Amino acid sequence: MGNHFKRFTKVLLTGVLTASLATACGSGGKPAAEEEPKEQTAVNPTGFPIVEEPIKLTFFAGKAASAPADWNSLPVWKEYAKQTNIEVDFQLTPAESLAEKRNLVLSGGDYPDAFHTARLSANDLMNYGGQGIFIPLNDLIDQYAPNFKKLLEEHPEVKKGMTMPDGNIYSFPTFYDPNFKSVLIGTKLWYNQAFLDALGMKEPETTDEYYEYLKAVKTQDPNKNGKADEIPYAASGIGSLLDELKGAWGLGNRGNIHGRVDMDPQSGKLRFIPTDPRYKEVLEYLNKLYKEGLMVQDIMTIEGPQVNALMDEGLVGSAETNSPHAIGGVTIEHFVGAPTLKGPYGDQIxxxxxxxxxxxxxxxxxxxxxxxxxTVRWIDHFYSEEGSKLFFMGVKDVSYVENPDGSIEYTEEALKEQSKFVSWAGGFYPAMLTDKTFKAGEATEPSLAAAAKVEGQWPEEVWPQFTYTQEELTQFTPLHTDINKYVDEMTAKFVVGDVPFSEWDKYVSTIERMGLSQYLEIYTAAYNRYKAE
Structure with a gap:
């Protein structure tokens, strides 16, 4: 199915962003929202319609650049309105102005019935939940959300990640089936098999072999055109490759939601990765690739579509991207997923x-x-297989067909223009995604094969986001912002050679002076709460 997905696969997995840590200034909580008088409408506990008498709801929704401009006219939402007797008016705000508009609406008091795909951080939930603006959902989930309730029971780490320090759940999340590894991974490392074949090399399995391959791509003309036009490694920025390589030095042993904090195996305490001596070695490795011209020019500024175009021209030896065989607007051949690289000390995470x-x-x-x-019944459907299928695939025989063996696939028209039928493009949506209900790039054979290669080196424990109390946030937010901004700047400078590695100790002591011990103390309190629940 690979090449059919070229229009829209890339949009699914926007990288998980570091939570925006807006300073919280919550007032005391109001009584639980259920105590306020509500217009009572009979709600059917199961099945459709959800209500006998039609009702209307207004949702504020965030629209990614790749998502349709008007959700109200899409077949997926018209069909669901028919099934449920609930008509939703989606009021869309573009992703680039989303946080600002959302905060204005909330502070102005003229906010809608719900926020859908609105990219709220755990700290936003704590802040507005504490003020009583977002209602606690614990009892409502218990009574009206059987699908989501089951999911929480089956995945205790998700329940822990959803539960705020005050004991309340205020939201429904984006949930990826943990068995669907290619979608959990998202962006990953790929090799150009045609180049490997031309060079007579086996696929690199260690960081040294990877370096040797990139050097061979640069110097031995694997595309056989007599020009030194090959680009050994291409990506937009260095972040993805850095995240990939950390595990080869034993870093990132709790996964990538916490990109800069993991567990120190020696001390059993939380470790700030960017001050670890092995992080220096990862940056030295990246600096070697950079200064030897093994990375695409302008790696710090080049955009994803430009990288895809270079791959499409057959110039790239290795890349960090989503599903290259099924990516926005181009068909890219010959790429295979890389194994988990083994590092100089034998680490392979x-x-x-x-x-x-x-x-x-x-x-x-x-x-x-x-x-x-x-409303809870309305949203709960998307954590069932049927609801997930509706959300991602749309309406049967309109945007997808069911094959005799029970498998499903998009219609030709939906493959060409998915935005006519469904609204999920761009991520951050409230739904459960599984390999049975999602049939775009990450569900194709090359992506599944790429994921299978790294599954054996999956960390034993992968942390979700942690949550912080209002009090913790007032101290944690400025520390998080300042320390991570400095790490971002210095990481880039070390890699491109603007700062020599002789400055490493000065860099570490600067971070310590910025309040690293206090930062880790609050982080550890959040971690301990997560482990205790």
Missing amino acids: FSRARSPLIDVGAFVITDKNQHPEA
């Missing part, structure tokens, strides 16, 4: 692993909502 709890704040219900029970 797939450090890009992610928790199935991808986006904690994908959907919240506000205290303005007169129909919270019906």
Whole structure:
């Protein structure tokens, strides 16, 4: 099915972003929203319709650049309105102005019944939940969300990640089936098999072999055109490769949701990866690739589509990208997934692993909502197989067909223009995604094969996001912002050679002076809460 997905595969997996840590200034919580008077509408406990008398709800929704411009006219939502007797008015805000508009709406008090695909961080949930603007969902999930309740029971780490320090769950998340590894991974390392064959090389399995391969791509003309035009490694930025390589030095042993904190195997305490001596070695390795011209020019500024175009021209030996055989607008051949690289000390951890709890704040219900029970039933459907199929594939015989063996696939028209039928493009949606209900790039054979190669080196424990109390946030937020900004700047400077490695100790002591011990103390409190629940 590979090449059919070229229009839209890339949009699924936007990298998991570091939670925006807006300073919380919550007032005391109001009584639980259920105590406020509501217009009572009979809600059927199971089946469709959800309500006998039709109701209307207004949702604020975040729209990624790749998502359709109007969700209200899509077949997926028209069909679901028919099934449920609930008409939803999706009011879309573009992703680039989303945080600003969302915060304005919330602070102004004129907010809708719910926020859908609105990229709310755990700290937003704690802040607005504490103020009573987002209602606690614990009892409503118990009574009206059998699919989501089952998911929480089967995946205790997700329940822990969803539960705020005050004991409440305020949201529904983006959830990826943990067995669907290719979708959990998202961006990963790929090799050009045609180049390997031309060079007579086996696929690199260690960091040394990877370096030797990149050098051979640069110097031995594997595309056989008599020009030195090959690009050994291409990606937009160095972050993805850095995340990939950490595990070869034994770093990132709790997965990539916490890209800069893991567990120190020696001390059993939380470790800040960017001050570890082995992180220096990872940066030295990247610096060697950079200064020897083994990375695409302008790696720090080049955009993803430009990288894809270079891959499509047959110039690239290795890349960090999503599913190259099925990617936005081009058909890229010959790429195979890389194994988990083994490093100089024998470490081999797939450090890009992610928790199935991808986006904690994908959907919240506000205290303005007169129909919270019906709204919970409405959203719960998307954590069932049927609802997931509807959300990702759309309407049967309109945007997908079911084969005699029970498998499903998009229609030709949906393959060409998926945005006419469904709204999930761009990620951050409230739904459960599984390999049975999602049939785009990550579900194709090359992506599944690539994931299978690294599954054996998956960390034993992968952390979801942690949550922080209001009090912790007032100290943690400025520390998190300042320390990570400095690490970002210095990581780039070390890699491109703007700062020599003789400055490493000065860099570490600067981070320590910025309040690293206090930062780790608060982080550890959040970790201990997560482990204790």
